[in-house]
Ligand SMILES: Nc1ncnc2c1ncn2[C@@H]1O[C@H](COP(=O)(O)OP(=O)(O)OP(=O)(O)O)[C@@H](O)[C@H]1O
């Protein structure tokens with residue numbers, strides 16, 4: 272078929288060339304002149320082209336060169352344009368390529384068939400070059416617009432997916448109570464979750480770009496390292512976090528360096544604190560129990576010693592009584608015998624003088640007997656022996672009294688007693704311990720009798736006195752003073768011992784606190800003393816200077832009868 276070529280007409284229509292360079296058109300026709308004509312038209316407008324002579328070749332070439340459009344004739348040998356169009360439009364590899372079919376003018380039936388087979392446009396022969404170019408351009412533009420639209424849709428879908436994924440992650444990160452920060456190699460925050468904002472009072476935009484260490488520091492976070500390798504952060508709000516870092520290995524070359532998390536352990540910590548507190552309470556209760564038990568044991572020991580002492584005192588009292596009375600009588604008898612012996616020997620001497628030599632012989636013999644039996648010495652010494660025995664018995668009597676007064680086991684309840692007397696008996700009881708190391712000065716004031724448990728108070732004085740003598744290394748002094756002031760009785764016991772260092776003075780009343788070697792001190796003496804004094808509504812004050820000495824002052828209020 273002959274196609275008209277009308278270059279002037281094209282010029283008149285002022286058709287612009289396609290902007291795209293080297294748009295490739297596949298021209299399919301079995302008639303070389305037509306192929307030549309069409310190719311010359313389209314190459315004038317910057318299109319490149321390839322050719323095929325029938326439908327089969329067209330399908331093969333379309334697959335390999337993927338043209339931007341196909342211009343295909345209907346009537347061709349071996350496979351016509353309609354069948355080729357239908358195959359091309361069904362094949363996924365080629366279905367996107369726009370196709371313009373061309374055939375004889377007026378052949379409407381063919382035109383319908385072409386469009387039905389999938390052709391995008393139809394041209395009637397003879398082909399008007401201007402129309403050909405416009406249609407070609409339009410069909411390619413249309414195709415491009417469709418492609419862009421399809422790509423846009425895919426893009427929008429991708430954006431939506433990304434957006435909702437982003438939102439999901441943000442919601443996920445924001446709903447947890449742990450702090451999460453994405454940081455770069457320079458420790459700068461790239462992203463973080465909401466909790467960091469609320470803990471620091473800074474907005475997300477402020478936080479991004481700051482160094483994470485600065486952010487935490489500015490917001491009052493402090494940290495400590497808990498061995499072996501736990502870093503624990505605490506916030507002034509009372510929250511606790513455990514630090515962790517996760518390095519982003521796959522992104523080593525990019526700007527990301529690591530994810531830092533601060534895991535919220537506040538609840539765990541609170542539970543731990545409660546547990547620790549309970550443990551401390553338990554330990555204190557156990558300590559109190561132990562101390563109470565030891566005190567009871569100590570008191571029981573004291574009580575049984577007291578009972579024993581009182582029993583012995585009672586048993587000794589009677590024999591002491593009659594031995595003393597006998598000794599007194601014996602003293603009188605001895606005096607009388609000595610007196611009589613003296614009278615007798617004086618009379619004998621007078622009588623002997625009258626008998627002359629015989630008398631002198633008798634007195635000499637008697638003097639000899641007296642001398643050999645040391646009767647003069649015996650007479651003098653028996654007086655001394657009886658006096659010393661009486662003194663000894665006096666002391667026994669005093670010790671018995673002291674024992675009774677010290678233990679006061681018979682006085683479980685409070686009774687009126689004189690503190691000076693109690694101290695006196697206590698000093699006597701511990702005298703053996705005191706006498707080698709200390710001189711004891713007593714300055715007893717005029718104090719009224721008070722209602723107290725005298726046995727227990729004596730124990731207080733004894734514990735303080737024993738401590739005092741223990742504090743004296745070689746020789747020292749213990750001064751005991753009592754006074755009555757503002758309805759209180761003050762008993763102070765001072766020593767010139769080693770003194771108590773400042774770091775220990777607050778602990779001396781604790782049960783089991785001792786600086787003494789094992790076996791010498793249990794550390795209970797002062798805690799028992801403290802308890803007894805507290806029960807009497809009083810208190811104990813300690814003043815001490817290392818190297819100079821210590822004074823314990825016990826205050827007991829005078830209880831009205
Ligand atoms: N007068 C003192 N001078 C120096 N230190 C003293 C004096 N009195 C008490 N202390 C110190 O206080 C500690 C506690 O005294 P406390 O009487 O309670 O126990 P202890 O004497 O060690 O043992 P315990 O009395 O049970 O045998 C003593 O170990 C000692 O270190």
Ligand SMILES: [Mg+2]
Pocket residue numbers: 734737738792795796797
């Ligand atoms: Mg002691």
